[in-house]
Amino acid sequence: MIDKFKKPYNSADTETRIYQMWEESGYFNPDNLPNATKGPFTIMMPPPNATGVLHMGHMLGMTLQDMMIRFRRMQGYEALWLPGTDHAAIATQSRVEKDVQKAEGKSRHDLGREELLKRIDTFVEESRDTIRMQIRATGASCDWSREAFTLDQKRNRAVNTMFKDMYDAGLIYKGLRIVNWDPKGQTTISDDEIVHQERAGKLYTFKYSKDFPITIATSRPETKVGDTAVAVHPDDIRYKEFIGKEYDLEFMGVPLHIKIVGDTSVEPEFGTGALGVTPAHSQIDWEIAERHNLPHPQVIDERAKMMVAGPLNGLKVGEAREKVVEWLKEQGLLENEEDITQNISTAERTGGVIEPLPKLQWFIDVNKPIKERGNKSLKELMLEPVRSGAITILPEYLDKTYYHWIENLRDWCISRQIWYGHRVPVWTRGDEITVGEPPEGDWATDGWVQDEDTLDTWFSSGSWTFSTLGWPDETPDLARFHPTDVLETGHDILFFWVARMILMTQFVLGDIPFKTVYLHGLIRDAKGQKFSKSLGNGIDPIVMIDKFGADASRMAIVVGNTPGMDTRLSDDKIKGYKHFANKLWNITRFILESTEGADLDAPLTEVDMALKTELADIAADVTKDMEAYRMYLAADKMYQYAWKELADRILEESKPILLGDDKEAAASRAATLRALLKDVLILLHPFMPFVTEEIWQSLPEHDGMLIVASWPSN
């Protein structure tokens, strides 16, 4: 009997030591697995942002993935779980810019491109170290020898190759469009990086001037200095007679030339049924302007200030709005002022209010037929594998959300006006252009210039399943591990990332990136509130692990956590599973004490054979759950068995048998208890890896490590 079982289980003394043992064993690397006969099983870890610390969502993801990968490793698969970090362009740059501003009072322009990038690299190196440490603390059995970063040399080659291939296929183009401009971050962002917020606003109804025949309504009067038309529904009898007429007038000191156009996109019932068209500062107006060949003067600049002749020039848009309303009142032009709630668009990362602006940007065409892919468009290539079942989304109902998103998808703006990230691989010299890699020789002195912009971070993340395996080279890893088996991530990232990976992989490899997408929900606090910095209710996973142990934390976070659903986490729940870890400890103590020197091959009584069969049935059930990604059920079933069946029932019944006069029954029971304990450790290992391995190492009969013990097969 080993002394350590006389004290309660202590996770803090155990976990680091056990993790180190695993790491040194090399078993995290599928190349080193002793009994891997079933072929590869692959998970690419969603790379956490290199901006700092892991939160509870990461902890959940790490836990679920580790459960899947340990299960498969024990089943005999070449289990590869490839870790990494994401450079998270905008998030990281704005974080460092903020730090620099605070510490030195300098902006990015004061530092310059090169110096800022240096600062960011230093910051990211430190962050990545922290993240690596935190991932280890969760017990993640990932292959550190294959670790990747979305902005390293290898991934840069992949990005440049993808860009070139898409450019050559005519999918990437440069175009003047209305983009989502973030005046705070000073960059464009994609449609998906927008957060809509409801705010109180006003709808103003007025005429441009006394002589103008039509009254319009808008919530942004300041933009009216950029109007070039008024659009009405072509069948609207109130305005039909004016269509085609043109008016010259002056609005707030700005001369305007307004044409009346008929356009079916106008709702006759809304407002006055007449829409002042501001082509340069509204998506819908831009589209109307294109249909009617209208000019599109820009009246708001990149800092969200007015750029027009007259008194508004240089004012912020908010100030300009007040001025215009004041002026309208003075002129007696304002007919109505109505309180409304309006949705405003803000940038997810910076919180800046989006200003739609016309800009020359790089886009990916999602509707163009692709010759190399059977004339299907990217949209179709994204829909197909989910429709056909080649990719399963869990929970299943989210596939409808996925379809809905794709159907409404517009061309993807991929260029960003920030410095941190993959730089657009395009070089120009006059009319000449080189794409993918720099022109040969000393291109800078030869007069070539590289595009200033960087790429949307999701462009590079889109290649995560294959660039991590060595693409564009045809590596053995790529042939062996792609497509991957599962992608496990939060449901909030379905569009940003999951859809983009399907898009990229379908285009680049003509294949799917993964077979199953497991989308977990949000972790909330005990009261059901979201964890947030402002509420100060966040639980740091590392603090939780220190306090209760990684095993208890893993169980608490997973049991009852169905895909797609939000769950609540409380100290009480985690405490319960800390007790459970100790329960296992004491089960072991009792069994080892009372079976010391037992013959493990003793013949079994019928009753004891039945006990083994009972556990075998549960093992089969748990296996089925794991194969169907029901970790939340499997974990709970093992918990129930170990505590209620093994401890409360079987051990209690065993006490008289082990001490009784029937020596054969006692020998049989002793052998059975040891066998049951061994199997329970195996079956619980994916969920509670540390305590089970620690106990395993103390079993007199143990052979090698639990992490590579064989999962019961039937």
Next chain:
RNA sequence: GCGCGGUUAGCUCAGUUGGUAGAGCGCGUCAUUGACGUUGACGAUGUCGUAGGUUCGAAUCCUACACCGCGCACCA
């Protein structure tokens, strides 16, 4: 506006292909110098949101409604 999810014990949630409701926590009673600092046994509490329908049988399938939450959207 369109789409999606939830509604099950006091609380938090499971319930995998339809077969007379489960767990944890909490609560009550009892036991316990015990393998257990963190124990066990027994127990109470449910018109499974509402109203219809399909079925021998519905928490589960269908229809409508209510409340809560989420996603998407260019209502100027």
